[in-house]
Amino acid sequence: MCKSRRRDDSYSSTEWSEAFTLSVSILNKPTVTLQPSWTQIYSGETVTVRCEIQGGEGAQWTYEWRAAKLNTPPTSNEYRIIRATESDSGGYSCRGRRDYFFSEWSDIITLTVSSKPKPTLSADNTTLPVGGSVTLTCSVNPSSSSSGWIYFWYRDNILLNFSSSDGQLSVSQEGLYKCKGKRGNPAYYTHASQEVQINKTRPASAVVTVQPDWPTLYSGEMITLSCEIQGGDTEWEYEWRTTSSHKPSNQSELRVDSTSPSNTGHYKCRGRSKRAQDHITEWSVPLNLTVSHNKPRPVLTVSPSWLSPGASVTLNCEVEHPSAGWSFYWYKAVPDLSEKSSSYELLPDGSGTAQDSYIIHGQTHTAGYVCRAGRGDPEYHTDHSQPKFVWSAGQFDSL
Known part of the structure; x- marks a missing residue:
């Protein structure tokens, strides 16, 4: 406020004027913001860079920019990067000017522009369980802080009537699946992901x-x-x-x-x-x-049955179903005349042979022979065959 008085009259003065209010604001450092707010974007996306001066509202500011790629820097507080390229990557800062007054430079915000992305598609199982489903997961650069993606899904190259913001889809039909990401306004689309084949479990x-x-x-x-x-x-x-x-x-x-x-x-x-x-x-x-119920009994044949001195004798043991895993045991029958019976002595190398025949070399005496077969583990044995004799003009061979 103010008032006046005459120079020659100290007692004569005017009334106080009406009050005039002067406001002094604290001017904060400018801030650079992005809209959308993603610092990681992709070639072809659109982003708006804005300079905001808190405390300077209402003033007529002219803006200066330090930017990665500005051939003709704007003087307004915002500008739009349409269809960004990798050369738009870098730091951005701004300050305001009003008459002869300059604000501080803002902190630098860094924008990264990468090539058009291809989402990664994975499945927790590539075979559908009986009566169940599998979960597909689609993600665009999951290690990045970028967000805002909406995911679209395709089965056998046909767009499904479903989209998701969490990048997951539960499927219960077999087919060849892929996905795409979309975000922003105007809409920006990624490449299609690789394809994942989901198969049905065949009926058990x-x-x-x-x-x-x-x-x-x-x-x-x-x-x-x-x-x-x-x-x-x-x-x-x-x-x-x-x-x-x-x-x-x-x-x-x-x-x-x-x-x-x-x-x-x-x-x-x-x-x-x-x-x-x-x-x-x-x-x-x-x-x-x-x-x-009946235990099998093999049939033994000998050839020749009448012996020429020093000739070889061939024994053959035949059992029902010869290919059913049988191995063969070969014995000489030793008669006990007092008991009118015979005991059996295992022939050399005659235990569990794979062949159903056995050759005796240099037979000179009359002798009797038997065989039996075994199979399995533990081994099951047949009965002994009926004895068969090789006859000679000489004496009976009693071992």
């Missing part, structure tokens, strides 16, 4: 197998029945059906240490998924198991 089926797989089993042999689920990628519970009097458990394997005719019958099984109880396989094709 049950099969019954038996080991050893002999054409005919005999009482006392050991076997293992197995229920195998082919296809699928899950854990299974098992169910058996059989026409035999032996009822198997609900395990995948059934071991019989000593078979008997009661094990004869048809065996079939099926599986139930532990994860999806409503998923059950079809019953397997029945496996027919036959266990014979």
Whole structure:
């Protein structure tokens, strides 16, 4: 406020004037901002660079810029970079000028412009579980602070009616999948990602197998029945059906240490998924198991049966189903005339031979021979064959 008085009259003065208010503001350092606020952008995107002076509102400012690529620096507080290129990368700062007054330079904000990105597409599983789904994940440079992406999805090159901001998609159909990212206004699109093939789990089926797989089993042999689920990628519970009097458990394997005719019958099984109880396989094709009560007895033949002195003799041991894993044992029959019976002495190298024939060289006397066969582990043995004799004009060979 102010008032006046006459120079020659100290007692004469005017009233005080009306008050005039002067405001002095603290002018903060300018700030450079980006819109959108991503400091990591990609070739072809659009971004607005803005200079803001807090405390200088209402003033008529002219702006100066220090920028990575400004051939003709603007004097306004913002400018737009349309379809950015990698040469737009760098630091940006600004200050304001009003008449002869200059503000401080702002801190530098760094903008990075990279080449157009290609998203990464991954799947937690490439095979669809029975009755389930797999999760696809699409990401654009996940290590970057850039955000704002909306992801679009394609199956067999057809755009799906679905988009996601978290980059994830749960799928339950097989096909060839890929994704793209989109953000900004105007919209900016990435390249398409690599493709990921998702396949269905083929229907699982049950099969019954038996080991050893002999054409005919005999009482006392050991076997293992197995229920195998082919296809699928899950854990299974098992169910058996059989026409035999032996009822198997609900395990995948059934071991019989000593078979008997009661094990004869048809065996079939099926599986139930532990994860999806409503998923059950079809019953397997029945496996027919036959266990014979009679122990097999091989038949021995000798050639020649009448011996020329010093000739070789060939023994042949024939057992039912000769290809069913048999090995052969060869014996000389030694008669005990007092007991009217014979004992058996194992011939040299005559234990568990793979061949069903055995040659005796230099036979000179009449002698009797028997054979038997064995198979499996633990080994199951047949009965001994009936003795067969090689006759000679000389005396009986008693060993």
